[in-house]
Amino acid sequence: MIRRILCSVPLLTLSMASFAAPQLSQYTAIRVQKANELALKEEYKPAIEALNSIDTSRDYDRAYVERMLGVFYWQAGNSQQAITHLKKAVESHQLEDEQGWTTQRMLADLLMTNQQYTQAISHYQALTKNVSQNQKAEEIWFRLAQAQYQVEQWAPVLSSLGQYKKFKAINEVPTLSLKLGAQLALERWKSAIPTLEKLVSLEPNKLSWWRQLVGLQVQTKQYGKALDTLALAKLNKLALSEQDLRLLAQLYAQRGxxxxxxxxxxxxxxxxxxxxxxxxxxxxxxxxxxxxxxxxxxxxxxxxxxxxxxxxxxxxxxxxxxxxxxxxxxxxxQRDKQRRVLLAKARAYYKLNELDKALVEAKEAHNIEHSKESESWIKFLTNLRKTKQGVES
Structure with a gap:
């Protein structure tokens, strides 16, 4: 079973530096300022009440207030209300540039945290089309890949990681784990091997990476490499299971x-x-x-x-x-081996120079089944015994 990767969503932050922006009416700006002062004291309930009391018909003011409500609800521990208000702010299309982008990022991250992956995907995709200079594009592509992973959109996961790679090398465990999961789901065994090799190098004490690597090497009939990998894991004193050791023995035997x-x-x-x-x-x-x-x-x-x-x-x-x-x-x-047993005994007695006993065994084998082998033994032992008797006489 492919391991699920739990995302770690960064803290949502709201800069109040722009609360008195030119677009905000004086009426709203004063009340927003008051609400922000309450929030700074962690008095979120009265801060939310102050924002809800604002009565304005201006679209921008309403969008700005919805954004602040979203942040305050999140800080108060009510993520569902936070999502509801941030959605209104984003869908109003009144917040532009950096302000609009960060609001949508907040919404996408909250959706991700609340396991609403499909909705999160649509917002992350929108964010990738216009990444702010003050933001890290690779973070958005990574979160998009995480959300796609959760809903098993395997090919898009790899595509998003491909975009991520343009900004930052895929050489960390979280990104490599996502890539591996998608590759395994798509049965891209050969492509998954280099990914696992990187994971092994990053976490050499994690036995599961070694096991998966060996499994893929065996599956792709790279038995020599599988032996080298498993033998190295043993050399590194990893706690191999009995199943691992049995496989290692098979690989040694196969290698000769x-x-x-x-x-x-x-x-x-x-x-x-x-x-x-x-x-x-x-x-x-x-x-x-x-x-x-x-x-x-x-x-x-x-x-x-x-x-x-x-x-x-x-x-x-x-x-x-x-x-x-x-x-x-x-x-x-075993009855089916009796003739062969008798001939083997004839040979043993012959080697011990007990010719009479050897001849008895050979004749008994011949009685069970006439064969050239038993007949040759009888002739050989009979002549040898005669020769020996002649010498002794």
């Missing part, structure tokens, strides 16, 4: 480093008790040609499930542990 894969699995809590983990370690140790380690794991697995006696016996035979191999072969219960 089975020894590291086995070692990684050995670090899991169930490495010596969970059968699947035990057998996977055994396979990796075999691939790494670490035979004694492989034998140890197959022995552990065979104690839980006798079917792994066959795997154990094969490695024991390969490494010349013939007595131990015979013991393991005796415990193999």
């Amino acid at each position: 480093i089975p020894e590291r894969a086995a070692i990684t699995l050995s670090e899991l809590a169930g490495s010596q008790s969970e059968l699947k983990l035990i057998t996977q370690q055994a396979v990796y140790w075999q691939q790494a040609k670490e035979w004694d380690n492989a034998i140890e794991q197959w022995e552990l697995a065979s104690r839980q499930d006798s079917k792994y006696q066959w795997n154990l016996a094969q490695v024991l035979l390969q490494q010349g542990y013939y007595d131990r191999a015979i013991v393991a072969l005796e415990k193999v219960e």
Whole structure:
């Protein structure tokens, strides 16, 4: 699930330097001044009452009063009333230039704070068309992107961030998080990878960035990079989960480093008790040609499930542990492997120079199923035994 980014709206401010502007009638200016003095003492209720008592037919005066009411209601903690009055001020189109722009910015920020994102978007878009020289254009584009993010307008989010980038580089966590969320929603996996790489560099201790980066690298079949990323996260001593370590082991094995894969699995809590983990370690140790380690794991697995006696016996035979191999072969219960078990025992007894026992096993295998292999063993062992008897006689 894509993480929601909560916006942080700056304090709304109202400069009273222009309360006596030439456009404001003397009647209104005097009453506005009184209301402002009350507000400066944080006496918002009487300040609001003073503004509401102003009776004027002048459009500009009315718009100015609505603007002040919006600010005072906000300062008094009544955001809904603040929005109502700021909307009237903006929609009057009487406030121009800097004054009009800042009023609309107040309204957009309040709408954003109150989760009225669609309305906030329309006001932010209007603000972007005429950014005051005293304002930071990148802030407006960022807030627009945040509002679009909340209503899942993913392509517009990226477009707004593209405009943001013209004023300020996208190299901070909030902007990168917005960009990442939109890219993931649009399934632009390859484009999201550089974004995540920047997030990892900015917040190297945040494991979720590493995990998402590895996930995308795997999804785009960049397995080598995924291994490097996850291995680096482990090297940085991040608290990798069992799932992370299992994936790391798989990536090591895929890269052709089975020894590291086995070692990684050995670090899991169930490495010596969970059968699947035990057998996977055994396979990796075999691939790494670490035979004694492989034998140890197959022995552990065979104690839980006798079917792994066959795997154990094969490695024991390969490494010349013939007595131990015979013991393991005796415990193999799979009927479909009986012929192969008998031939393996014939080989083990032959290596131990117990030719009579080897021949018995070979003949029994031949009785189960005639094959060239069993027939060759019988001929070989029979001739060898005759030769040996001749020498001894």
